[in-house]
Amino acid sequence: MLFTTTTEYALRGLSELVMRGGATQPVLLADLVEGTDLPREFMAKVFQRLVKAGILHSAKGRGGGFTLARPGEEISMMEVLTALEGPQHFNGCVLGLDRCNDAMPCPQHDMYKPVRHRLRDYLTNTSISDLGTALHEKRRQLAEQAVVPSNGTARVK
Amino acid sequence: MLFTTTTEYALRGLSELVMRGGATQPVLLADLVEGTDLPREFMAKVFQRLVKAGILHSAKGRGGGFTLARPGEEISMMEVLTALEGPQHFNGCVLGLDRCNDAMPCPQHDMYKPVRHRLRDYLTNTSISDLGTALHEKRRQLAEQAVVPSNGTARVK
């Protein structure tokens, strides 16, 4: 809804990367996608773009793989979005007009502004480290749930 | 950003329709797009879909055109969005996962929830009448501005 498929893959891929220690040691694409439904070949293209955008670092050959180019705390969802879809995504009106101008003013500019602001806040203030941590935590909870599946004392959501 | 081009066109077209009295009398597509950059032929397709969705009513031949099928106050942006892009757009995670499940839980579900809620509120509580009114008002302001362009007493934004 908010992102293109490409951006969604990027964010999910980065979450996985962070969760697998990609902040410090290289992670292979093959390892990263295993157990997920992320399409390997396509992810390779997406990660290539992230390398060029200065978000990822890559190394070929043995001991290679992908690592974060910078600390994960410094990479926001917004930066990923911008790298892949361009910067203009948050400057336009709700209705997608190029410009709110004389010929066709955006009738919703004022009402949409606070909504967009909220959205922008979320995207700029959430880092891919946050995504990785949240993913890790979710999986931990699910694992715990699986171990004590029908025990009344276990908190199961 | 939020919508596909098709949905944007639909919302803009409906805004124009309402502004031109399409709530009560039929408006021709040709009239509706004139002075805008809305592509006539493509808009015809979009409006066809809105007719089938029960949002618009159409009439062929002389005296024909498009009118709202129901009062504009009762038609929300969300309804238009849903009619054109399907209902699943607001039920998913930020990351676009089909389901937040064991195999791949959404790492951001909880944090994104309030943001989505805000967005949903905006879209369900804004009707196409609101859009039409806002459009009309904006154009009125611009016209006023144009009449007294360099007069110090005129409030110009």
Add this chain to the structure above:
DNA sequence: CGATCAAAGGACTAAGACATCCTTTGAATT
């Protein structure tokens, strides 16, 4: 140096979005 490993990159296919053109249908006017 040669083998192997893994990302980079090019070529290609499929599907969907966006857009236009032309014919058909149905209604109103003469």
Add this chain to the structure above:
DNA sequence: AATTCAAAGGATGTCTTAGTCCTTTGATCG
């Protein structure tokens, strides 16, 4: 009934997005 009007609908074309496959590049290990 004939004409005209305007939307409905089918056919087609183009572009972008999504996705796969295969070759090349560059690094490391033996």
